[in-house]
Amino acid sequence: MVNETQHTCSASSSSRSDGGSSSGSESSRDNSRCSTPVLDADRHERLREKMRRRQDAGDKWFSLEFFPPRTANAAVNLISRFDRMGAGGPLFIDVTWHPAGDPGSDKETSSMIIANTAVNYCGLETILHMTCCNQTKDDITRHLQKAKRLGLKNIMALRGDPAGAEWEEEVDGFNYAVDLVKHIRNEFDDYFDICVAGYPKGHPEADSYEADLRHLKEKVFAGADFIITQLFFRPETFLKFMKDCQAIGITCPIIPGIFPIQGYHSLRQLVKLSKLEVPQEIKDVIEPIKDNDAAIRNYGVELAVSMCRELLDSGMVHGLHFYTLNREVATTEVLKRLGLWKEDPRRPLPWAVSAHPKRRVEDVRPIFWASRPKSYIYRTQEWDDFPNGRWGNSSSPAFGELKDYYLFYLKSKSPREELLKMWGEELTGEESVFEVFTCYITGEPNRNGYKVTCMPWNDDPLATETNLLKDQLEKVNRRGILTINSQPNINGKPSTDPIVGWGPSGGYVFQKAYLEFFTSSEIVTALLKVLKKYELRVNYHIVNVKGQNITNAPDLQPNAVTWGIFPGREIIQPTVVDPVSFLYWKDEAFALWIEQWAKLYEEESPSRMIIQYIHDNYYLVNLVDNDFPLENCLWQVVEDTFELLN
């Protein structure tokens, strides 16, 4: 029950004992204290450690494979697929390496940039594939250095396909995946987690199944951390392979690659590429329905579910790797049926964390970018330190410029025509703009019958939490208080609350009510009179595009508006209203009127001039009600303002 612990003068000396049982087993952690108390494990562990921990906890997991798209538009769509599928809680995703697609370049469709976006902007643990044949050592090293610089931490080391039809060894070149594994370990020591491919039926070019197993063992002994297998059609294929691996001394995790059949043609193509044979019993089902995509997909889902169940039930499989073919429906369906899809994953913080190692400690952000987190990440990507614990301590005011509103991961997912339908082909006055905001809030179609599903300041539909404020928001938007961000006050709800909860369980979360909107100078004048009555209770920042700035906030101090109290932890305050960053956000928020809305219309057109007028003359206002235990007074403030105007 009791461990003997002599404590000396170092922080590491105080070791934990087994007096408690439920607090994990990370006893070999380094000396430094966790600086981000919530979710340290998830944010600090490497992929292989996460895998090990999940396995030890008897916790099944899944991962998803994607390939880089061909066009910029497809890249935009893939990134939003990452966001949606990321919500299901994959342990990692991986991005394949397409030698023909300039995979290490800065193109928005390159393997490197897609993986970079997944890690940094979608917060996904990501493995970048890399092939080595027909490449120089220098090329490979350059790619790896770039990957490291971008925050990628995992590489899938592959040989790749030969340039010609036949395979020829190059002298001094990289001829096999094992050469790449060795190179990574030589040049980058233990920095990367390395994954290698396993072939349950043996590699088609291998001399024999046994010879291929020996190659696999070489790759593992050269430094690979785990194995993902080629697809296969029968569970026993994998289970036999796994036992054969273990028999020759391969002890690292081996993850089965699952390919849910999604269509006749994609199956045929894959089979051709992988030189696998489809079992007769599957052919027998598929051939008769080969023109019925839905039927094939249903069958594929059934087949995958039953195979995955058998694998999981074997007790030898802890994680499943899915070849998604960049599609969503079949894989999601399989995962849901297996109970692996986390419908409501616990949020570690109220905003999505980035997976770049240097952002590990980040746990405070200004509230302004709540609906544009990718823009925030982009604009802070050059920061060396991230605020942790307290914004005021380490915040760097050097926000990068957001000059290019068309960075593909920041780009609106809707094309121009769709935006015009939502936001109005022709605006007739400021009231038309009020109407767009109101329709976005209510979810009702606009006067032309189109629903407004996004706004320039908010790529996605309304957050569930914002729905709590829907009625009030509708009322004020109709009257020209054009809201772009808000949160209700919360006085200690359980951290497991499905709508507002975040962080580990057993805690309590709190919020101050927040409201941010554009509005006319006439309304601002009335609002300022009303705010005098609320002087000690409500903090405000009011600014126009020229930088005229009115505030009652204490000298440059941030105001914490979201915080959480957890068992055995320090306090986390992930969201602040910060006067300094508000002025950077202001530039972005005003520019979005022009860049995303006004520019939909012809120059000099009345519609464009209306948006330009708003941009030039409206104020951006934010209000915080500090008295979080009482009923939110911000609606009363707005009500009083309208009353004063009447």
Added chain:
Amino acid sequence: MVNETQHTCSASSSSRSDGGSSSGSESSRDNSRCSTPVLDADRHERLREKMRRRQDAGDKWFSLEFFPPRTANAAVNLISRFDRMGAGGPLFIDVTWHPAGDPGSDKETSSMIIANTAVNYCGLETILHMTCCNQTKDDITRHLQKAKRLGLKNIMALRGDPAGAEWEEEVDGFNYAVDLVKHIRNEFDDYFDICVAGYPKGHPEADSYEADLRHLKEKVFAGADFIITQLFFRPETFLKFMKDCQAIGITCPIIPGIFPIQGYHSLRQLVKLSKLEVPQEIKDVIEPIKDNDAAIRNYGVELAVSMCRELLDSGMVHGLHFYTLNREVATTEVLKRLGLWKEDPRRPLPWAVSAHPKRRVEDVRPIFWASRPKSYIYRTQEWDDFPNGRWGNSSSPAFGELKDYYLFYLKSKSPREELLKMWGEELTGEESVFEVFTCYITGEPNRNGYKVTCMPWNDDPLATETNLLKDQLEKVNRRGILTINSQPNINGKPSTDPIVGWGPSGGYVFQKAYLEFFTSSEIVTALLKVLKKYELRVNYHIVNVKGQNITNAPDLQPNAVTWGIFPGREIIQPTVVDPVSFLYWKDEAFALWIEQWAKLYEEESPSRMIIQYIHDNYYLVNLVDNDFPLENCLWQVVEDTFELLN
């Protein structure tokens, strides 16, 4: 109403406007954000700025003058006087320079060390006097460097009395206070705030009143920041002096020195030293009652109150400086009658902050030293950084050793005989010890009729807050749960709450329930069984003197147990339970049994062996109930433990 503010790429560019009115006027503050949101002004401003701010706010203040004591015992008493009188809220205190008493040395009675203790251990803004005649430049520079190193920020620059009876100028020496002022500014630039003396009746050695005024002007123009005057007996003396100063261009603050007459002899002595004449009307009152100390003091208080009122009513006086003669009663009485004594000063944090500049940002401490703050300050005096915002971020685990339990500011204020009366001349068993703890909690006299007003772990009587837990504490101490630290849970009380409040008004304070005690291994065994039921709710650390350590706390993470939410601020969490520092505290807490208690008895005596047994065999336990919104479960934990034992 609106200020034009162009914002560039620097944090300082976001300036405040006059849109709000109540949020102070520190518009000229530097670029860096305040890292300690609560009470930034008080902790970051220099004395001259505080003076200016209080004057601008129409806020009257007082300050207190003390001289260094002759004996170590008197030093202990003076330091507890600092603590008591500091509670009344002086803007600063000052400590005179006694050339005969080796004033710059490390003796516990030196001016330097007394001032150092006031700043660092009592958290008082302090001015150190320094005289310059008969000293070399090098001596002076050395003293100033030492003062700076110790965290002293203010110097009262004086000439001092000549060595012989007659004044003789030294060539190239320091002959006048103005030489010292110039020297400080030359050598230390603007580091120190400098105070100089003013003589409302003219310096006794000056050629004339006018000549003396000119000398004063020289001192101010050489770099003095404000003036404190010699004592005087009539308000009009000061007011005339002040007008005369202003007439010749002295614009800095001039603070009247107030001398409440406290006795016949002290008055005579002071008059002799200062070469002042006591007005006839005062002599007329005093002479007849010269043997009645109480009557003279009452008269002195009356006189001082009426003079101070007249000064304050003139509108020219914003602060009053009191010559206390190291006594407490008369000055406190005058201040209370004037309404300047802050009966319940707002606590900026739940513990007393140190006034050393390098501790300015400190706003998190482990709870363990709550009743021994001076020991905590001593043991962390070598730290370069202090935790700010989050303990886990910047805590240095290098606690200094507390070898010398007899450092005068850590010493018990009670002599050995008194301690024996409180803690028992002769102990008959562990139960006698339980009884001492119980009497300390209840305030009832012990079996010999003595009240237990202090304990080795707790220099002072019980905190008001602990009184909230009195009944429960009594019950458990009787049964051998020997409590040394505790706090109730609090779920959002106003920050102005007279008992548990702290920080700026308009906020809410919170606490997790905490209980720390020594107890036998038998009770620990039962307790651990009980704690299994509370696994997710209660965090515990249980350790014995050998370092056997049992805990269920997440890996080295601190648990915030006191925090506050304030309008327009980040969250403050001033108190944590930290697993690493607990092991340092453990050493101190166990050693106190021996150093402060066991050593009161003869070696080998039964009493000493009882304490030694407890030291060797008991455990130190701390418990945190994480579920602060619910009723504190720690009493139930203890109750369950006793039940299990029965």
